[in-house]
Amino acid sequence: MEVPVVRRVTASVVGVIVGLAATWLIVVAVQGRPTPDTVWGPRPPTPAAHQTVFGVVSLMWSAGCEGGQVIAEEPGVHEVGVCTIDGHEVAAAVFADEGERDEWVSHMAGIGSVTATGSRWAVAGDEAAGVEAFAAAVPR
Known part of the structure; x- marks a missing residue:
């Protein structure tokens, strides 16, 4: 036993x-x-080897936007989406670099939009309240 x-x-x-x-x-x-870096930007056309890139849908979600959808995209260069935050419609965008972002912001300001920027992202809208709410809600 x-x-x-x-x-x-x-x-x-x-x-x-x-x-x-x-x-x-x-x-x-x-x-x-290696530990991946996390950055905001357009999703690359091929898988990222050493960083995790969050696109415009993730940016809008992280800001607490409702009804977010992508309206323009060039893989690896930029993504633009629209959503509603606190009752205000805004356009949010992520970019491969700050130069692309600055061009977009200049264009949006030229057509009368209020804008705010962060590292490789920007937001624009007709009313400062929506833009400010979006910018304040995005994690740094």
Whole structure:
């Protein structure tokens, strides 16, 4: 009767050791990988190798916008969407670089929109209240 008990205990101990060894191997393998940077910007046309890029849909969601939808997109360059925040319709956009953003902001200001900017993103609207609410709500 003792032999089956010893076999079960031995099998359990071996199972635990194998499980710990497998866990250790996974931890060692993951530690060598670089931590991705998180940035706002248009989604690249191919998967990002060393950074996570959040597009305009994520930007609008993070600001608490309702009814967000993409209205213009050039993969890897820019994305533009519209949504409603606190009852105000705004246009939000993400860009590959600050120069693209500044051009868009200049154009939007030229047609009478109120604008606000962040790192590789911008928002524009007809009323300052919506633009300010959006800019204040975007995580930094």
